[in-house]
Amino acid sequence: MKKIYMEIAIKEAMKSFNKNEVPVGCVIVKNNKIIAKAHNLKEKKRSVIYHAELIAIEKASKKLKNWRLNDCEIYVTLQPCPMCSSAIKQARISKVYYGVENKNNNISNEIFEKKDNNASITTIKKICENDCKKIIMKFFENKRKMQ
């Protein structure tokens, strides 16, 4: 694990923040090289599939010309939702590092823990947790002020 990758994911999250999107960023790494980075663009793209993780998976797959992202690791500022967790698992990413945990999201844990045809996956949480949390909290604080 290299903290630097999460720091880059946080920079990606800031791009979402500045576009008034829920601030989530991620980075996909293979053999100590970043092969994709992305940030949430759901509102701008007007489609639920534009979460940071799905965009990054699509970019990494294009780069490797393969849907199998073997030996890849993903760094995400927020615990992935079930859509993204399942995509990460199906893409055979082997390790997930994330910053902030979402306590209402047990299903993602189940997806990662389930033994199936996909590769087994390791999750490591609370990486740069405070910095990741700060952006999310600031975003929702601003939203409440605007109401």
Added chain:
Amino acid sequence: MKKIYMEIAIKEAMKSFNKNEVPVGCVIVKNNKIIAKAHNLKEKKRSVIYHAELIAIEKASKKLKNWRLNDCEIYVTLQPCPMCSSAIKQARISKVYYGVENKNNNISNEIFEKKDNNASITTIKKICENDCKKIIMKFFENKRKMQ
């Protein structure tokens, strides 16, 4: 529910079949009009995100210029995987009709049943089950023969 929509989803699945992709097709309907149809293209596009349902959600969102697919129904030949189930729920699709059940996929049921910020969702299974099953079985039978 109109059987005709599942029949069109089956025609979509046949397109995947003819491209040597796992044959899954789907249709999104709003106010009795088809607003999107799609078939699985994971191998051709070399990315796990090209499941029929995600492609159709993207098309429907573009058409409605909104990530909220309120009052939309989706017809899918096979029970959606957790990635697609979560996308369907986040897109606020209200009804899911599917053909063949996947007995190893309890997590999708959990996603649909979970009470959260998204709209509640109704699932209706075993629509045109035999026809949907036939294509899937034929596909895997051919695969086994080729081995």
